[in-house]
Amino acid sequence: MASRGIRDRVAIVGMGCTPFGERWDKGTNDLLTDATKDAIASADIPLGDIDAFWLGTMGSGVSGITLSKPLKLDYKPVSRNENFCATGSEAFRNACYAVASGAYDLVMAIGVEKLKDSGFSGLTGTRPVGDGTDAALTAPASFSFLAPAYCHKYGVSEAEMKDVLTRIAWKNHRNGAVNPRAQFRKEVSKETIASSPLIAGQLGVFDCSGVSDGSAAAIICRTEDAHRYTDNALYVKALSFVAGPGAGTIDPNYDYTTFEEVVRSAEDAYQQAGITDPRASLAMAEVHDCFTPTELVLMEDLGFAERGTAWKEVLAGTFDRDGELPVNPDGGLKSFGHPIGASGLRMLFECWLQLRGEAPPERQIATVTEGGRKLGLTHNLGGAPGECVSFVSVVGSEPSA
Amino acid sequence: MVGGAASSDEFLDRWRVPGEMDSHVWEERFGEDVYVPLAHAAFADALKAAGVSADALDHVIVTGLHARAVKAVKGGIGAKVGADRSQTIGNLGAADAGVALADVLEQATPGQLIAVLALADGADAMVLRTTATLAEVQAARRAAGVPTVEEQAGAGRSDLPYVRFLNWRGQLRPDPPRRPDPERPGAPTAHRVEAWKYGFSASRCLKCGFRHLPPTRVCLNCHAIDEMQPERLADVRGKVATFTVDRLAFSLSPPVVGVVVDFDGGGRYRCEMTDVDPDTVHIGQRVEMTFRRLWTAQGVHNYFWKAKPVEGSD
Numbered sequence: 001m002a003s004r005g006i007r008d009r010v011a012i013v014g015m016g017c018t019p020f021g022e023r024w025d026k027g028t029n030d031l032l033t034d035a036t037k038d039a040i041a042s043a044d045i046p047l048g049d050i051d052a053f054w055l056g057t058m059g060s061g062v063s064g065i066t067l068s069k070p071l072k073l074d075y076k077p078v079s080r081n082e083n084f085c086a087t088g089s090e091a092f093r094n095a096c097y098a099v100a101s102g103a104y105d106l107v108m109a110i111g112v113e114k115l116k117d118s119g120f121s122g123l124t125g126t127r128p129v130g131d132g133t134d135a136a137l138t139a140p141a142s143f144s145f146l147a148p149a150y151c152h153k154y155g156v157s158e159a160e161m162k163d164v165l166t167r168i169a170w171k172n173h174r175n176g177a178v179n180p181r182a183q184f185r186k187e188v189s190k191e192t193i194a195s196s197p198l199i200a201g202q203l204g205v206f207d208c209s210g211v212s213d214g215s216a217a218a219i220i221c222r223t224e225d226a227h228r229y230t231d232n233a234l235y236v237k238a239l240s241f242v243a244g245p246g247a248g249t250i251d252p253n254y255d256y257t258t259f260e261e262v263v264r265s266a267e268d269a270y271q272q273a274g275i276t277d278p279r280a281s282l283a284m285a286e287v288h289d290c291f292t293p294t295e296l297v298l299m300e301d302l303g304f305a306e307r308g309t310a311w312k313e314v315l316a317g318t319f320d321r322d323g324e325l326p327v328n329p330d331g332g333l334k335s336f337g338h339p340i341g342a343s344g345l346r347m348l349f350e351c352w353l354q355l356r357g358e359a360p361p362e363r364q365i366a367t368v369t370e371g372g373r374k375l376g377l378t379h380n381l382g383g384a385p386g387e388c389v390s391f392v393s394v395v396g397s398e399p400s401a
Numbered sequence: 402m403v404g405g406a407a408s409s410d411e412f413l414d415r416w417r418v419p420g421e422m423d424s425h426v427w428e429e430r431f432g433e434d435v436y437v438p439l440a441h442a443a444f445a446d447a448l449k450a451a452g453v454s455a456d457a458l459d460h461v462i463v464t465g466l467h468a469r470a471v472k473a474v475k476g477g478i479g480a481k482v483g484a485d486r487s488q489t490i491g492n493l494g495a496a497d498a499g500v501a502l503a504d505v506l507e508q509a510t511p512g513q514l515i516a517v518l519a520l521a522d523g524a525d526a527m528v529l530r531t532t533a534t535l536a537e538v539q540a541a542r543r544a545a546g547v548p549t550v551e552e553q554a555g556a557g558r559s560d561l562p563y564v565r566f567l568n569w570r571g572q573l574r575p576d577p578p579r580r581p582d583p584e585r586p587g588a589p590t591a592h593r594v595e596a597w598k599y600g601f602s603a604s605r606c607l608k609c610g611f612r613h614l615p616p617t618r619v620c621l622n623c624h625a626i627d628e629m630q631p632e633r634l635a636d637v638r639g640k641v642a643t644f645t646v647d648r649l650a651f652s653l654s655p656p657v658v659g660v661v662v663d664f665d666g667g668g669r670y671r672c673e674m675t676d677v678d679p680d681t682v683h684i685g686q687r688v689e690m691t692f693r694r695l696w697t698a699q700g701v702h703n704y705f706w707k708a709k710p711v712e713g714s715d
Binding site for chain 1: 578579580581583584585586587590591593594597598613614615621622642643644645646647648649650651652657659661663667668669670671672673684695696703704705
């Protein structure tokens with residue numbers, strides 16, 4: 001029994017991504033159509049050539065008909081996937097496996113979410129009938145448990161932590177400011193971030209990701225077929241997914257300074273991709289910065305910083321766009337926005353642009369242009385500390401020799 | 402009980418239409434004029450039935466919603482009436498006489514005479530004599546940690562803003578958060594987990610001893626299946642492992658304080674904390690569980706357990 005992976009067996013040959021944001025002008029059908037149109041244009045193929053589809057959406061539609069009807073697909077298979085905030089990554093993962101298995105030649109993974117029509121703040125989910133015993137905490141409250149626990153364990157003061165969290169938000173807003181597809185396209189001063197109204201615990205409005213509408217898509221084929229569509233494909237090195245047993249919510253040994261699910265999925269992904277030193281090997285990482293403390297903890301869980309040191313690395317600018325390892329160069333969930341089902345594919349879209357040299361000059365990352373690094377990582381998480389699902393992928397601009 | 406009597410008359414004093422929050426009252430001097438003779442008559446008849454005189458009474462309780470009549474009766478009854486708690490806990494309505502009697506019984510000694518006179522559309526009087534078992538009952542209740550009326554009244558808060566009180570009573574409708582309304586719990590869903598929901602019953606693995614909240618069939622620690630025994634944790638205390646203040650979540654009393662509680666003897670659960678100033682919550686704080694209303698949705702009151710600070714601990 002082992003997780004063997006499908007390293008270099010499939011490639012992404014086309015991608016599309018809509019602008020994210022409060023898209024009062026676009027419905028779910030429009031967003032799906034826009035992302036699909038972009039993706040098939042980038043692969044230069046007609047929609048009819050795609051053999052099968054994987055649609056990721058948490059709550060903007062049910063069943064494959066959510067996609068087949070607006071796209072008027074010609075009696076093709078469409079799977080609808082849901083896995084909390086990692087929904088888009090889950091659609092991508094399953095699409096890759098279908099190609100690797102030989103079942104289909106050319107497939108599309110697409111994610112979409114239309115959140116802003118609800119009129120509510122934050123996320124709303126549809127849950128099965130409950131017994132009325134679940135604590136009614138919101139997502140920011142669940143993730144705000146991380147900050148005081150981290151401070152307590154590593155001797156970081158509350159003021160220092162506020163600086164660290166503020167800098168993460170500041171960095172991601174700065175990255176999003178130069179990204180035309182991002183929801184928030186303005187730099188935000190540290191003073192504004194630090195003094196924003198409190199939502200939960202230490203977290204202010206600016207510590208939370210953008211609630212938005214959007215869609216992103218990827219077209220995938222076997223690596224040996226990639227040349228038919230492009231001479232500049234993106235190769236899938238690793239796909240790892242973990243659903244945790246919910247240990248942290250019931251086990252007193254869990255200390256709220258890590259996501260065991262992330263640690264396990266990262267280990268698996270690095271093993272699949274043959275990576276031993278992620279910080280030195282990766283050109284960039286797109287990680288699940290749903291709330292600023294999440295990004296802090298992820299830097300350690302993904303092996304980018306030693307335990308207890310990520311807060312110093314954040315302050316030192318290690319993960320800035322021009323830092324040693326750029327994290328969320330597209331603005332991340334914080335500034336690009338977080339339409340649940342689309343986010344995992346949006347992360348891949350940034351790898352697609354950066355690793356293949358298509359990102360516009362003003363936001364290209366030096367680890368690719370000067371450092372010559374070829375690998376990117378995406379990390380997508382759903383749930384809450386102690387009880388979550390985690391996805392890690394590694395993609396690269398060259399197949400292994 | 403060694404004697405009792407009642408007196409009544411047909412008069413309009415206090416009335417409430419079904420569905421109304423509050424009752425209406427007639428001009429109070431009229432009520433006093435009718436109540437006082439009725440109270441005196443019932444009291445005299447009860448003493449006669451008991452065969453005792455007013456000056457033999459050790460404790461006298463006079464209660465009723467008509468404050469003016471109660472005051473007049475207390476002054477003119479010819480017996481020494483003990484102090485009441487109306488200044489701290491108010492008037493408890495139908496429960497007032499019962500609570501006052503419980504209060505007295507917690508302080509009385511065997512062989513004492515107690516009179517209770519309640520004014521409500523007339524007057525009811527009864528005379529009681531405590532027996533030798535009273536001291537035993539008092540000791541047993543103390544040993545079991547049952548708080549006395551005096552202790553419960555003393556633990557009350559005097560800092561509750563009137564606006565919040567009105568909110569809790571449903572007499573003010575604050576602007577709700579921009580969040581979906583809570584869902585009513587499913588009746589079969591709640592019934593299946595009755596021991597957990599109403600008794601806070603966890604499960605402990607018979608193979609390895611790991612304690613699970615809520616109860617599960619499969620052990621997190623050793624993965625044994627269906628090797629669990631139920632374990633009631635409602636009276637088990639714990640400490641705060643970590644906490645947050647949720648300013649977005651729905652609550653009858655925002656903001657929601659969310660805590661992760663690690664229980665004495667094992668087990669962890671994440672829940673709301675209540676009866677606490679959000680600024681004073683801290684890691685390591687001692688808490689105990691209390692059964693509270695979480696929300697009401699579509700007419701269904703949803704009760705479950707919340708943590709609250711242990712009185713007297715840090």
